[in-house]
Amino acid sequence: MSGLKPVAALAGGRGSLRLRLLVGTLVWIVLAIAATGWGLGALFSRHVAQQFHVELRTHLDQLAANLVFDADGQAVLKAPLSDPRFARPYSGLYWQVDRIDGAVPEIGVLRARSLWDVALAVPADALADGEQHAHRVDGPDGAPLRMIEQVLRPAEQPQAALRLIVAADEGLIGEPVARFTRLLALGLGLLGAGLVAAALVQVRIGLRPLARLRGGLAEVHEGRRRAIEGAFPSEIQPLVDEFNAVLVRNAEIVERARTQAGNLAHALKTPLTVLANAAAQPARGQPGEPVGGGEGGALARLVAEQVGLARTQIDYHLARARAAAAAGIPGQRTPLRPALDGLLRLMAKVHAGRGLEIGPAGGADALVFRGEAQDLQEMLGNLLDNACKWAAHRVRVEARATAGGRLEVAIDDDGPGLPPAVREAVFGRGVRADENTPGSGLGLAIVRDLARLYGGDIALETSALGGLRAVLTLPAA
Structure with a gap:
């Protein structure tokens, strides 16, 4: 589907x-x-960098607050800075004081113990009083430092210009x-x-x-359900309702079409029956002419023959139209075993006088045809009847499931069989393998048409019994 x-x-x-x-x-x-x-x-990262610089400025303010001049006019710290890292060598936190009021600046006149015996090399830039600059410089161990500097002129000695520097390892940011x-x-x-x-x-x-x-x-x-059942979300329920409505409408359309086809067939068969009955009456010839002879008898035979052909064609097209409609209806299921068993019993009665060994049907117990029961009986009935007509002593039926969701029914007989060259020809409408054998020549044609309408097919092969093997492939449910 x-x-x-x-x-x-x-x-x-x-x-x-x-x-x-x-x-x-x-x-x-x-x-x-x-x-x-x-x-x-x-x-x-921005927050840490801001906190880092705030901490440096705090240390710089503390350094400026603790810087005084002694009696000799030398800059000294009246108290050590509060962070103990300034007292630990190469701790990563440093301060330094440079004197820049002379012609030659005095670098590192005061510096933290953490610098040990190293003075920071600071870029020579001009700073206004109270202005702060930030730089990146190399530390005592080669590690990159971030520093801030500020020029300070103490009130005790306004002429003395001091550059105050506080620096810290960038790792304090990165870590x-x-x-x-x-x-x-x-x-x-x-x-x-x-x-x-x-x-x-x-x-x-x-x-x-x-x-x-x-x-x-x-x-x-x-075929397990006739419609989609259950409650679905509001977004899907309209789709389900529409689909179920389409299924109902399709079933109604198909049923009407089948009814109309049946009515048409009945309407045609009624006058055909009248014609057949009239043709079967003894012809009334001229005086001295034998009953049923002459042109009247020939006409009766012609009418009877054409009526029979018309009936056969009606049956063929009615079966094909019925199958074409049923093949498009979802939910069709027909168990194979009951259909085969019924047909085998029928064939045994029809051909009881010949003493044929018919069946049994092996392997059909669990197989289900995805289609209508009447179409399955039409196909199997034609094949079984054909096999029984030609069989000498035995007809064998086997069924099995194949790959791709298919079922396969093989019907063998021990009759004369068919040469490979004519096997395809017997599927034509009106073609019979032997004109002396009763039949319309439509049986195999109907079987192939019905099988292909359901997506299946039929093939003729050489049977292991010596006669003909007909292999019918159909969709399985």
């Missing part, structure tokens, strides 16, 4: 709705987490940022995994009604 394909595509495979939803959700999650990580990382980045990556990774899991669950739950819809369509297609 072609209507199943779009619904199957909703659940998986090429053009999958589930895949689209998941890919869209995953892309959005990745972009959102990446943007969040970048934004939080940038904000934290907390790195730790925060690792924790942020871990947290966002866990968040992303949780969001992906939630998206999977959401898509699975959200698309579950479509899976139910697909299952309902499959049940209709396989």
